[in-house]
Amino acid sequence: MSRNKIEESLRSEKKMSIIQCAIGVFAEKGFYSAKMQDIAEAAMIGKGTIYEYFSTKEELFLAVYDYWMDDYEMAMEQAVESHLDPVSKADALIDTTVNFYEKHAEYASILLEFWAHALRSKDDHFLDRIRSMKKKLELIGKEVTQQMQKLKLFKSVDSASFSVLELGISDGIFLQWILDGKSYSLREAYKFRQSVIGSGLMMPALRLLVADKIEKKLKKGFLSSNQS
Amino acid sequence: MSRNKIEESLRSEKKMSIIQCAIGVFAEKGFYSAKMQDIAEAAMIGKGTIYEYFSTKEELFLAVYDYWMDDYEMAMEQAVESHLDPVSKADALIDTTVNFYEKHAEYASILLEFWAHALRSKDDHFLDRIRSMKKKLELIGKEVTQQMQKLKLFKSVDSASFSVLELGISDGIFLQWILDGKSYSLREAYKFRQSVIGSGLMMPALRLLVADKIEKKLKKGFLSSNQS
Amino acid sequence: MSRNKIEESLRSEKKMSIIQCAIGVFAEKGFYSAKMQDIAEAAMIGKGTIYEYFSTKEELFLAVYDYWMDDYEMAMEQAVESHLDPVSKADALIDTTVNFYEKHAEYASILLEFWAHALRSKDDHFLDRIRSMKKKLELIGKEVTQQMQKLKLFKSVDSASFSVLELGISDGIFLQWILDGKSYSLREAYKFRQSVIGSGLMMPALRLLVADKIEKKLKKGFLSSNQS
Amino acid sequence: MSRNKIEESLRSEKKMSIIQCAIGVFAEKGFYSAKMQDIAEAAMIGKGTIYEYFSTKEELFLAVYDYWMDDYEMAMEQAVESHLDPVSKADALIDTTVNFYEKHAEYASILLEFWAHALRSKDDHFLDRIRSMKKKLELIGKEVTQQMQKLKLFKSVDSASFSVLELGISDGIFLQWILDGKSYSLREAYKFRQSVIGSGLMMPALRLLVADKIEKKLKKGFLSSNQS
DNA sequence: AATGAATGAGCTTTCATTCAT
DNA sequence: TATGAATGAAAGCTCATTCAT
Incomplete structure (x- = not known):
């Protein structure tokens, strides 16, 4: 690695370190109440040093979001790429989302x-x-949906609309879970959702196959804490 | 009305007026960027007067939220009370929610x-x-769901879980709609959601009855702007 | 006086008071080293109060200069108006300038x-x-010069140029006097200047008349401290 | 030259280079707004390097002034030394001053x-x-004045006072010229000044000799742009 | 010697809150 | 009760200076 590359890489590493510290402070105090001083202290650097890497507080905030979303996007892309059949893909996507949200629950604010x-x-x-x-996420969802339809697993449905809906539902469940004080399992909630929706979109052949499992899931719900 | 009662009522009216003005300012600028001065100007009163009614900015913010939620709760309760059969009730709830969200879209932030x-x-x-x-909303949703089940319209499903899910979905769709720049009809999105979910929970008898309509809705999606 | 007028007047008075305090602080520390805090303390008000009257530090600085120059301009105008013959006018102008500069010597910076x-x-x-x-000052100087010429006291000279020159000379003498640590009499320096210049512009008739006095003045200079 | 001498000389050269770059930056932005960074960039060196040569910003500022004044002093001394008769000396001094001021007009601030x-x-x-x-300058002026008197060209005048006056006038004219946006010729202004003052101090014999030229100059002034 | 990343004191300005009227 | 002039704590950001390399 050339001298420049090393410096560039060091700089990038320092930036990451600041971002990671900033996440904690922003999450705890919120954008306005988080002081640059707090972030500097969390990163154990001088206040002025932050400004060597981010020209304003807002830019740092954006970087925090970017850092996060890049992480999520990458995980989602990997999830969809590491499976072949759409059912596994769908499961992997949900799994990734749940993992991501559980991991970052405290940063929801x-x-x-x-x-x-x-x-x-x-x-x-x-x-x-x-x-x-x-x-990007809508595209991924759309593709999986279309594959489901191609395999006659799903009814004919506008895949773009469905993908947008799924995204909304996903965020919505996460939000409720957070506001409800994480009093139930996020994963179970997602599975319940899948049962409800899947049940609605599955072709009769498939539905009969998994009817039992779905029925049980629906009856059980996701609010009881002793999840199997 | 006694002298005291009149005064009390006047006071309450003024409070409401301040809250209403505050909503606009908070929505436009956000909690931190909204200045008490701005709110006072919007309400055409002196800055100090606000403090006669609310002891801090935060309290006013809370009052704004309360005012809003009271409005929503009341509308939802009325919706459910003014209908007898659960299907109409469900429709009325969705209608009320969509109306409320459309009306207050600009205040989403x-x-x-x-x-x-x-x-x-x-x-x-x-x-x-x-x-x-x-x-409160979960309770309403739970009751309607149970009535649906009692009438054999819905499969057996944990009504509490379903109600919580519905709430999350509802907020989630609204959020996506806002972040998507309101580029499609919120109402259509809700109807689409209803088709997907309804389709999954309906008992076979009912499902066959509305299969056609649902199928069409699913195929059409909600993203095309020329909604019928 | 109406309520509004009184308030307006009070506001104006407070503004003046701030300006006067600011003069001292600006003079002592300079624009950059003068802190708003210092000025507030000097005026015995809160830091924020200054901003009720001046929106920036720079604006306050400009106001200080304006306040001063208005003072000077008014004094000069009055000086010229309260005399009829141009010789007295010229004397009065010099007198006013010297007074002004002596009074504000400490604020030269x-x-x-x-x-x-x-x-x-x-x-x-x-x-x-x-x-x-x-x-404004050039105009005043020009008029007086022209009157001098009309009365055949001065040689034919471009009055505008002469007026500009005089202004420059005036500021220049003041500046030297300040930089020289006020080690001689500013008034005497001005008079010396008058002798040199007057001597150059006077018509022979007038010159002969005051030759003696001028000669003495020239010989004496203005550096000896025991001024008569 | 010994090793040490060479190093010393190199060091001195670098110092000069920094000073010259600093002049430009200080002139454009002023002492406070000029950043050490700006100066370093102008000199194409690192920020820290400046501190190898000047321990504070203020010291650098002083060095800038010194450098400048040394330049001016040397030019003035040379001017007076390269002429024998006092009239030529006086002319040379004015010429040098005008040249210096014109050259550094942009640095007036x-x-x-x-x-x-x-x-x-x-x-x-x-x-x-x-x-x-x-x-130093007063001394030069005083000497020339005394030589003028010795040759009976000038009336009897306190040469020290006159020299101080001249210095003030010189700075004053420069200042006006700058503040007037350099809208006229500085050289002409100086000549006009010379005509006015010279006219006042010349002995009758000399005055008669140059009366015509002076009269013309006085009539013409220095404000008209088409200078002969 | 030369550098520039790191620093933190210190600045102007803002604005929620107070309180005399 | 209503007001808005006065306040001062607080925060983002700057930049002269330091010092490890």
């Missing part, structure tokens, strides 16, 4: 605040970032 | 910010308020 | 800094203010 | 700022430097 920020900001930068990620 | 605030606040006041509202 | 600021500022506001004052 | 700085500084260093230069 950043997500909300970021969305709020984006909706209000004159600068489209924030909204664009959100939408680009949504587009 | 407050909602997000409020949730973020609640998640972070040491003071459980905020979370409690959110949960009390969710409990 | 503000003047210099203001000029430096004006020369550099992208905003022409500062330079314009300086030039408008110079224009 | 530094001069002003430096003076302001000097007046305020607790540290007499700055004022002393100014005064030592003034002393």
Whole structure:
């Protein structure tokens, strides 16, 4: 590695370290209440040093979101690529999402605040970032849905609409779970959701096959804490 | 009305007026960027006067949320009470929700910010308020679901879980709709959701009855702008 | 006086009070080293209060200069108006200038800094203010010169150029006096200047009349401290 | 040259190079707004390197002024030495001054700022430097004046006072010229000044000799742009 | 000797809150 | 009761200076 490359890499590493510390502070205090001082202290560096890497607090906030979403996107892409049949893909996607959300549950408030920020900001930068990620996820969902249809597993459904809906549902469940104080299993909630929706879209042949399992799941719900 | 009662009522009216003005300012600028001065100007009163009614900015913010949620709760309760059969009730609930969300779309960022605030606040006041509202809505949803089951319209499903799920889905769809720049009809998205989910929970008898309509809806999706 | 008028007047008075305190602080520390805190303390008000009257530090600085120059301009105008013959007018102008400069000697550094600021500022506001004052003074000087010529006291001289020159000389003498640590009498320096220049412009008739006095003045200079 | 001498000389050269770059930056931005970074960039060296040569920003500022004044002093000394008769000397001095000022017109704001700085500084260093230069120039002026008197060209006048006056006038004209946006010829202004003052101090014999030329100059002034 | 990443004191400005009227 | 002038704590950001390399 050349001298420049090493320096570049060191710089990048330091940036990451600041971002990681910032996540914690932003999550705990929120964008406005988080002080640059706090973040500097968390990263055990001087206040001025942050500004060597991010020119404003807002830019750091955006970087935090980016860092996060890149992580999520990559995981989702990998999930879909590492399976062949659409059913496994769908399962893997849900699994990845649940893992991601469980891992970052404590940072949910950043997500909300970021969305709020984006909706209000004159600068489209924030909204664009959100939408680009949504587009990517929608595409993945759409493809899996279409494969399901091709294999006659799913009824004929507008795959784009369904994919958008799924994304909304996914965020919505996560949000409720957080607001409900994580009092039930997020994974079970997702599975319950899958039972309800899958049950609605499956072709009769498939439905009969898994009817029993679905029925049990629906009856059981996801609120009882002793999950099998 | 006694002298005191009149005064009390006047006071309450003024409070409402401040809250209503605050909603607009909070929505446009967000909690932190909204200045008490802005709110006072919007309400055409002096800055100090706000403090006669609310002791801090945070309290006013909470009052804004309360005012809003009371409105929503009341509308939902009325919706369910003004219909007898559970299918109409369900339709009315969806209608009310869509109406409410469409009406307050521009205030979505407050909602997000409020949730973020609640998640972070040491003071459980905020979370409690959110949960009390969710409990109420969950109850409503649970009852309707149980009635559906009693009438053999719905499969056997844990009504509490389903109700919680529905709430999450509802918020999730709204959120996506907002983040997607309201580029499609929120109502159609809700109907699509209903088709997917309904299709999964309906008893075979009912399903056959509405199969055609549902099938069409699923094929069409909700993203095309020329909705019938 | 109406309620509004009174308030307006109070506001104006407070503004003046802040300006007067700011003069002292700016003079002692310079624009950059003068802290708003210092000025607030000098005025015995809160730091924030200054911003009720001046929106930026720079605006306050400009106000200080304006306040000063208005004072000077008014004094000069009054000086010229309260005399009829041009010789008395010229004497009065010099007298006024000397008085003004002696009174504000300690604030000379503000003047210099203001000029430096004006020369550099992208905003022409500062330079314009300086030039408008110079224009006014040049006009006054020009008129007096022309009257001198009309009365055959002065040789034929381009009055505009002479007026500009005089202004420069005036500032220059003041500057030297300040930089020389006020080690001689500013008044005597001005008189010496008058002798040199007057001697050069006077018509022979007048010159012969005052030759003696001028000669003495020239011989004596203005550096000896025991001024008569 | 010994090893040490060479190193010393290299060091000195680098110092000069930094000073020259600093002049430009200080002139454009002023002492406070000029960043050490800017100066380092202008000199194409690292920020830290400046501190190898100057221990503080203020010291560099002083060095800039010194460098400048040394330049001016040397030019003035050379001017007076390269002529024999006092009239030529006086002309050469004016010429040198005009040249110097015209060349450094854009740096006028530094001069002003430096003076302001000097007046305020607790540290007499700055004022002393100014005064030592003034002393030198006054001495030169005094000598020339005395030679003029010896040759019976000038009336009897206190040469020290006159020299101080001249210095003030010189700076004053320069200052006006700068503040007037250099809208006329500095050289013509100096000549006009010479006509006015010379006319006042010349002995009758000399005056008659140049009366015509002076009269024309006075009538013409220096504000018309088409200078002959 | 030369560098520039790191630093943190210190700045202007903002704004929720108070309180005299 | 209503007000808005006054306040000062607080925070983002800057930049002269240091020092390890």
